[in-house]
Amino acid sequence: MANQVPDPRTLSSWEDAFQYPLPVVRKLEQQLRKNIDDNRQKLRSLVGASYRDLLGTAEKIIEMDEQMQAVEGHLGDIGRKCSARAVERASENHARMRTTLSATESAKHGTMAQTKVLQSALSVAARTIKAGGDALLVSKLLVLARLLHKSVSETPNPPPILEDLRRKLAVLRRKLLTYIERALVKPTTERSTLAHTLCAYSLVSSSTPKDVLRHFLQARFEQLEASSEISSETSVLAMLDLYKQTLSDARALFPRLFAEALSQLSNVPLLQDKQIVSLYELNLDMYGIWISEDVRSFTPWVRHEQLVTSEVTSGLASWAKQAQATVLTAVKDCVSLNNDARAVLDMRKKVISQYLGLGSSLRDGNHAARIGDLRNIFMERMEQLAADSARPVHGVLNVVDKPSQQPSAMWDLALNDINIDGGASQFRQDVVDRRHGRDAQVRQSVNKLDGWMSRLDSFWNLAQQLRLMKWDDEVGLDLDDLSDGASVQDDLSKVDPQRVQDRFREAISQALHEMYSWVTQNAASELRAAVLIRMLREIDQRRLAVADRFGVSMGEASSSEAVSVLHRRLAEDISDSAVKQYADSVKKRLPPALALWDGSPPLPMQPSPATFKLTASLHRAMSRAGNDLWSPAAVNALKSLLDESITNALRSSLSTGVDMKTTLTNGHAASEDDMPNGVSKSATQEQTSDDSDRDLLLQSTFDAIYLQCVTLSSRVPVQQQSLQTFVSSAKAQLELGDASSRRLEKSAGEYWKRTYLLFGLLATGSN
Template sequence: MDSVTTITSWEQAFESHRIPETRAIEKQLRTSATRDKEKLRSLVGGSYRDLLATADLIVALDTRTRTAEDHLSSISHACRPPEQDASPSSPSVDKVILAQLQLLQRCATTSTVLLRQRKALQCARLLVVSRLLAKSVSDQEVASKPLEFLRNKIGHIRRQLLRQVDATLISPHSQSPDLLEALSSYSLVTNASSADALSHLFQLRLEKLQRHLDTTSGSNAVIGEGLRYQVASLQTFKSLIGRPLTEAVANLQKRPILAEPVFRDMESLNLDRLWVLIPSDIQSFVPYFKRTVLSPDEIKAKLEAWSRDACAALTGALKKHLSNLRDVDRVLELRKELYSILLPLYFSTPARNEIQQQIKTALNGRLDNLLRSQVTQLETIITKLLNAGNKKTRYHSLWDSELAHSGVNSSGGRFAQQVKAHHSGYHEALVKASRSLNKWITSIKATEDLFEQLSRVRWRDMVEEPDEEDEEEALQIIKDLSQTDSDGYKKTLKSSLDSALETYSSTITKAATEAETANTGTEGVTMLLRSIRMTSSALQEGFSGSTNFSSIGKVVVKLHETLAAATIAKLTASTEEAGKKPGQTVTSLPENMPSPRAFLVLQKLCEIMFDIGGTDIWSRPAVGRVKDHCRARIFASEHRSWYMENAFDEAYLLQALKTTSSSDEKPNADALQHAKAAAEYWTRTKLLFGPLA
C-alpha cells in the first residue's frame, strides 16, 4: 500500500482499489495491529513492575518514620517538667517575687534590643510593664539591691527612648506612621494624653525651628530651610490632628499589653513559664489615656497659634538677615526663593495667609529702605562734588617748556591730558565724583530693570493647584507677585527719586547763594558751574521724564552774571589802571585796521576769561553775559578812551562784543562803512580770540 494514500473507510478501499490490492491492505493492517498489541503489553508489564517497587519503598519509609516518631516521643516524655500540683493552692510569695524580678530583668534586656531596632512602641509598652513590675516588687520590701539596679537600668532605657522619640518627632523626614508611633510611645512612657503629646510635638518643632534660625551664619539657605520646615510641620500637624491620632491611641487600649501576640511569642520574655506567677492586675493591664476630641475650630486655632509663634521666629531671622543685604537684587533673589518654597504647598498649608503676609511685609519693608537709601546716595555724591569744587586746580600751559621739549613717546599721553584739561576743565576730584554719579545712575537703571523682570516670572507654574473656592485667591496672589508688588516698588523708587532730585536742586541753589554772598572769588563759581554741568547733563540723560531743573537754569544765569562781572572788573583793573592814559595815540595806522589798544583789549579779555575758568566754562550764554558787561563798560563815554582810539576801533570792538540779544543803533554812512569793514576784519581775526569767537 502506498504510504501517501490514506483510507478513511472500508468503502473507500473497495472503491479505490482492486480486490487483490484490497486484500493486501487488509493483511497489512492486521500485521500492524498485532505489532502494536505486543508493544502495549510490554509497556504495561514494565510499568506494573516499577509500581510494585515504588510501593515497597513507600512501605519501608513509613516504617522508618514511625520508628523515628516513637523515639522522639519517648525523648519528649523523658524531658518534660515534673507534673504540677493541680490543687488550687497559690504559689509562694518568694516564687512570685522571683518570677517578677526575672520578668523585669527580661523586660529590660528586651527593651534594649527593641530600642536598638528602633521599635519604639514595643519598647514603650515593655517599659510600662516594667514600671508595674517594679512597683509590685517594691511593695514586698525585698530584694532591694537587684530592684534598684533594674530600676536604674529601666530609667536609662526610658531616657534613651524619649530621646529617640524626640528625634523622630522633630525630623522633617518622618512619615505619619512613624510620628503616630512616636506620639503613642511618648504617651505610654509619660502618661500624657493625646493633647499633651501633640503639644509636646508643637513645642519640639518650634524649638527646632528657633535653633535653626538662631545660627550665626545667616544666609538665604538658612531662611529657606526654616520656611520649608515650618510649612512641612504645619502639613504634618494637619495630617495627625483628629482621627489619625485618636485611632492610634485607641489601638493601645484594645487588649492588655502582655496579651499582645508579639509579646506572648517573644522567647526572650518566656511568658509561657512565668505567666502563672505574674499578678493578675499586670496580666490584664490596659493603658488609659485621657481622650480629647477637638472640633475643627479648635484644630484651626491650635495650628494658627503655632504658626504665629513660628512666623515670629522666622520673621525675626528674616529681618536680621535682610538687614545684612545691601543690594536690591539679592533681596529679590531671596524673595523668589522663599515664594518658590511656599507656593507649591500654599493651599494645603494651614495659616498660609499669615505666613505669606509676614514674608511680604518683611521683604517689602527692606526693599523700601534699600530703595530710599540707594536714592539718597545722590545727596552724598552732590556733597562730594561741591566739596571737590573747593580744591583749586591749576593747568599748565600747552606751551610749557618741559612739555614742549619732551619726546613724543614719553609725553604724548601727558600732552593729550593737558589738552583735555584745558578744554573740559579737568579736575580729578570732580571726575571721581562724576564717576560716582554715573555709577549711581547705572544702579538706579539696573534696579528699574529688576522690577520690570518681576512680571516675567511664571508664578502660575509654581502655585499649588487650588480648589474651585480658592481660585480667586490664587489669581490674586499671582497678580500681587507679578504686578502689584512690582508697581509698588516702582512707585517707591520714583517718589524717592523725585524727592532726591528736588533735594539736588535745592542743594545747588543753596550752594550758588552761598557762593554769591561769601564773595570767595571766581574759583568757587567756576567749580560750581562745572559741578552743575556734570550733574545736570547726566541726570537729564538718565532720568529724562523725572527731571525739571528750571531752578537750576536760574542759578546758572546768576553764576554767569557773577563771572561776567568779575571778568570785567579784572579787565578794568588791568586796562584803566595800567594802560596808557587817554589821549596818547600811536602813529597812524593803515586804513580799516584796529589800533593796538583795541586789539590788546580783546587779547586781555581772553586771557582773563581763560585765567578765570579755562575754555570749558565759557559756554555761549556765559560769553554772552561777558560781552554784555564788557560792551556796557567800554562804550561808556567816560571809559571809551581807555579802550579805543578811533572810529574803526569802536566798530571793531562792537563787532567783537556783539551778541544775538544786543541791539545796534542805526549808523550813519561813515559808521556803516566802518561797521562793514570791521565785520570783514573780525571775520579774519576772530579765531585769535577763541572764547569770543
C-alpha cells in the first residue's frame, strides 16, 4: 500500500525516507520518535540496574576487605590470647563496633545523596529557566532544593559546598521571580500557562490568591507604563492589546481557574509529583532511599483563602482606571510629537477602532466617556495642526525689506532664450510674472503663499476624509450594540470633522488678518509702495480663493486705509521728479510760441513743451513702476496729487508777474497815443512786458485746461479741482469773453483727444 510505513532498518540513508509521500514520512517520523523514547527508557533502566549492581559489588568488596582485616586482627588476638574469656570479651567489643560503624556510614551516604539531588535540582532549574520552560516546575525544584538544603545543613558534618549551593538557590529564586514577571506580561500566553505561572509565584512566595491577583495586575500595569515611555503608534496599539488581554485573562483566571490549578499542588507529596519524578537528572531511583523522611513526605502547602468574584471585579475596576489614564497619557504624548496630520488621522482610526472593541471587556457605563477623552486628544492635536498649517511661513512678507530690481517689460521676453522642451509652462509663468509685476523678491513671497495654499488644500482634503471615515466596517462589532453607539457614531463622523473644519477656518481667517495687519502697519514705512501693493494684491487673491474653497467668510478686507496710503505714496514716488522738473521749467517764464496760435483773437492750440514733457515723463515713470499697479484707484490718487502739485507750480511761476487787472484795459495793452503827457519810454517797455505776461498767462491757462483733462478723475468732480480754480482765476484776470473761453477749452479738449493714447496709463480712471 502507498501509505504503508517502511521498516527503518531497510533504509540505507536519510534521503531514502523522503522518497515516500508526506503522510508516510510523518508516520515514519512518529514511529522513529516512539522507538527512540522506548530505547531511551530501556537504556535508562539498564544503566540504572547495572549501576546499582556495580555499586553493590563495590560495597561488597569493601565490606569483604574490611571483614578480612578484621578476621586477621581477630586471629592475631586469638593467637595471643587464647583464653575463652578474652575471646568472649573481644566478640562483644566487635559487635558494638560494627553497630557504630553502620550508623556513621548511613548518615554519610544520606548526606552525599541529598547533596547530589540538591545540585541536580538547581542545575535543572537553571536550565529550565534558560530554555523558557515551565515556571511551575522550576518553583517545585526550588522548593525541593530548599528542603534538601535544610536537611543537609542539620547533619553533624555538612559538606563545605553547602554554602555555595545556598547562594545559588537564592540567585535562582530571584531569576524565577523575574522569569515569572516576563511570562505574565506576554499577551499571547495561553491561559493554562498563565495559571501555572501564577501557581509558581504562589508556591515560591507563599502568597494568597488575592496577593497573586494583585501581583498579576501590577505586572501588567508596569508593562503598560514601560510601553508608554516609547512614544510611537506601535507601542500605543500594543498597550491596548495588553489592556484588553489583561481584562479578559483576569476574569478567566480568577477565581475559578487559578483555584483549580492551585488545589492540584497539594494532592501528592513533592517527591511523588509526576513532573519531579520524570526528571531523570535527579536520579531519584538511586538517591531516593537516602533522602530523609521529612523531605520525602513533604506536600506543598498553599494558602487557600477564598477569592470571590466581587473582589476580582473591584480589583479590575481600580486597575482599569489607572491603566486607562496611562493609555490616554501615552496617546497624548505620541500624538503631540507627530506633526503629520495624515499620520494623526490614521492613528486616530486605529486607536479608536481598537478601543471600541474593548466595549465587551470593560463592562461598565463609562465606555463612551473614555472614547470621548480619546477623541478630544486627537481633535486637540488636529486643531493645533490646523492652526500650524494655516499659519503663514516666516518670511512670506518681510522678504520685501531687501532692495529689489524693477520688473522687466513684457516684450523683454523676446530677448531671452526659453527652454520649452517640457512644454510652455515656464513661458506662461514668465508672462504671468511680468503681467503682475513679480520681480525676484516678490516671486519668493508668491511661492511661499502658493505653498501656504497648497498646505491649506492638503489639510482641507484630510478634514474631508475625516468626515467620510466608516467605523462599522473597520470595527469587529456593531456600534448599535453599544448603549450609546448612535451618539459615538455621530461624534466621530460629524462633530469631530466639523470641529476641525471650524478651527481650520478660524486659523485661516486669523492668518489673513495678520497679513493685512502687516501691510497696514508698513503702509507708511520706508518699504516700497509698489511691492506692498503687489503683496496686498496677492493676499487678496488668496483671500478670495480660501473663501471659495473653504468657506472662510471675512467680509471686506480691512485694508482700505492702507490701500489709500499706498496709492498716495506710489503717486508721490512717481510724480515727484516730473513735477519738480515741470516747476523748474515754468519758473523760467519762457515766452510761448505765438506763431502756433490760431484764431481771432489768437489763442493757443497746443500745450507748452514743459507741459507735454510733464505728461510724457509721468507716463514713462508709471510704465517703469509696472502697468499692474495702475488700477483706477491708484490713477485717481495720482491725478489728485498732480492736480494739487501742478496748480502750486503754476501759481508759483506766475506769482512774480504783475497783476493783469492793473495793466490791461479790456483785455488789450494801452497804445502810445493814449499815454498821458509826461509818460517816459520805460513806461512803453513796461507795457511790452505786460503783453508778454499776458501771453504767458494765456498759455498757462491753456496748459491748465489741458492738464485738467489729464488729471480729470472719476472720484473728484471738475468743479472741485484745484486746476479749475486756477483756470477760473486766470480767465478773470485775462477778462476773456465767453467765445474765447469756450474756444480755449475746446482746443485743449481736442488736443487731449488726439494725444491721450500716448499716455494710456494716465487716461485710466477718467470720466
